[in-house]
Amino acid sequence: MKSATRFRLAELLAVVILVIAALAWAERMAWRQISTLRKEMRVREIDRFRSADELRAAIFQWQNSPADARGTNANHVRTLIQTKLRETHSASEQELIRGIASSFDDFTANVSSENAALRQRLFGLLETLSQSNRAAAEDFMREANAALTRLQRFLFVSLLGLLICGAAIVTLIYRRTIAPLRTNLSESRAIIERQEKLASLGVLATGIAHEIRNPLTAIKVRLFTLKAAHPDGSSEREDLEVIRDEIDRLERIVREFLQFARPAEPELKAMPAEKLLRSVQELLQTPLADKSVELKLELETNEWIAVDPDKMKQVLINFIQNGAESMESGGVVTLRSRLEEQVLKGKPARVVVIDISDRGKGIPPEVQKRLFDPFFTTKEKGTGLGLPIAARIVEKHGGVIQYHTQPNRGTTFSIVLPAAAPNEIELQSVVDRG
Numbered sequence: 001m002k003s004a005t006r007f008r009l010a011e012l013l014a015v016v017i018l019v020i021a022a023l024a025w026a027e028r029m030a031w032r033q034i035s036t037l038r039k040e041m042r043v044r045e046i047d048r049f050r051s052a053d054e055l056r057a058a059i060f061q062w063q064n065s066p067a068d069a070r071g072t073n074a075n076h077v078r079t080l081i082q083t084k085l086r087e088t089h090s091a092s093e094q095e096l097i098r099g100i101a102s103s104f105d106d107f108t109a110n111v112s113s114e115n116a117a118l119r120q121r122l123f124g125l126l127e128t129l130s131q132s133n134r135a136a137a138e139d140f141m142r143e144a145n146a147a148l149t150r151l152q153r154f155l156f157v158s159l160l161g162l163l164i165c166g167a168a169i170v171t172l173i174y175r176r177t178i179a180p181l182r183t184n185l186s187e188s189r190a191i192i193e194r195q196e197k198l199a200s201l202g203v204l205a206t207g208i209a210h211e212i213r214n215p216l217t218a219i220k221v222r223l224f225t226l227k228a229a230h231p232d233g234s235s236e237r238e239d240l241e242v243i244r245d246e247i248d249r250l251e252r253i254v255r256e257f258l259q260f261a262r263p264a265e266p267e268l269k270a271m272p273a274e275k276l277l278r279s280v281q282e283l284l285q286t287p288l289a290d291k292s293v294e295l296k297l298e299l300e301t302n303e304w305i306a307v308d309p310d311k312m313k314q315v316l317i318n319f320i321q322n323g324a325e326s327m328e329s330g331g332v333v334t335l336r337s338r339l340e341e342q343v344l345k346g347k348p349a350r351v352v353v354i355d356i357s358d359r360g361k362g363i364p365p366e367v368q369k370r371l372f373d374p375f376f377t378t379k380e381k382g383t384g385l386g387l388p389i390a391a392r393i394v395e396k397h398g399g400v401i402q403y404h405t406q407p408n409r410g411t412t413f414s415i416v417l418p419a420a421a422p423n424e425i426e427l428q429s430v431v432d433r434g
Contacts, residue, residue, distance in 0.1 A: 052129040096129045253385075297334075301338055305417050305418070316354070323413075
């Protein structure tokens with residue numbers, strides 16, 4: 001799997017894990033706050049705010065009960081006082097309840113002449129406890145409202161964060177997955193349209209080539225006859241030489257046009273990349289040296305590749321000559337081989353990359369858009385078929401052409417070819433030994 005694809009999957013997985021962790025944290029915090037409120041709002045907890053009312057009601061019941069039931073009711077009041085004392089967490093309220101317990105004992109023990117003062121003291125303490133209960137209840141409600149407000153804000157922020165994370169995931173999936181697929185789809189459509197045009201062009205080329213070649217052959221025969229009738233150095237002979245050069249140019253255009261439109265299938269042969277590059281260097285080193293251009297080899301791999309040597313040499317020669325011509329005052333053209341992992345035809349593969357680098361003026365942006373268009377050329381006598389033919393040959397080899405250019409710093413064309421399979425290498429070794 002390509003490293004970029006693995007990185008995208010890891011990136012997406014990290015974002016999903018982060019969102020899940022954030023949701024789990026938000027759920028835990030919300031549940032904790034809800035549990036706290038639920039615990040505080042239990043009936044038993046709320047009853048502590050009604051301790052004064054319950055004690056007052058129990059004392060009234062004792063006071064209004066028959067004489068034979070007063071002992072039982074008094075015990076009930078004392079039990080209720082002890083219960084409220086245990087349930088109350090406020091120190092001030094506990095002190096008030098102890099005062100009520102003491103006053104109640106005095107109220108029940110003393111003679112009736114003193115009951116009025118004791119009764120007033122007892123019910124005064126109950127009123128003070130009632131006020132304390134109301135204040136505690138109001139504090140509790142304020143805290144509960146504040147907790148509910150915090151919970152509401154937390155849920156709102158969590159929801160907003162969830163929406164943002166969802167939007168981020170959708171954006172990430174679109175940019176990392178859908179957008180590249182759309183780009184690949186557009187490129188595939190462009191390739192299909194180009195192939196359809198080339199197929200139509202091939203049919204047209206066959207007919208045109210025959211129609212042009214026959215008149216050209218007849219013209220060349222007549223031209224040879226005319227040349228014999230005029231001596232060297234005459235103006236007529238010079239005109240005939242110009243005509244011959246233009247006829248040769250027309251024949252070259254027709255030949256290249258046929259080669260582009262109806263390319264022959266390559267006769268593949270497994271060979272080391274080094275062997276191919278060294279043969280090209282030996283072929284071009286002297287002619288390039290005459291133009292003050294050095295052809296430099298950098299062999300980083302000697303991996304085997306399956307190529308048609310003649311056709312691949314044609315491609316390399318085309319790129320090398322273009323690189324040499326881009327350096328008007330001479331320079332260095334580097335021919336480099338290296339081994340990489342890339343995606344070819346939608347599948348990861350081991351590939352041999354052959355770089356042809358120059359130090360020329362680079363390719364202008366307006367030219368890059370039409371670089372591989374047939375018949376587009378910036379050369380005065382070019383046919384505009386050199387790069388399209390090279391692209392077709394590399395395509396027939398199962399490879400692709402890539403390029404990188406910078407203004408006034410040079411251009412690198414890269415020919416990406418699949419490395420030869422082991423069975424191809426073994427078969428070629430048997431053929432070589434035979």
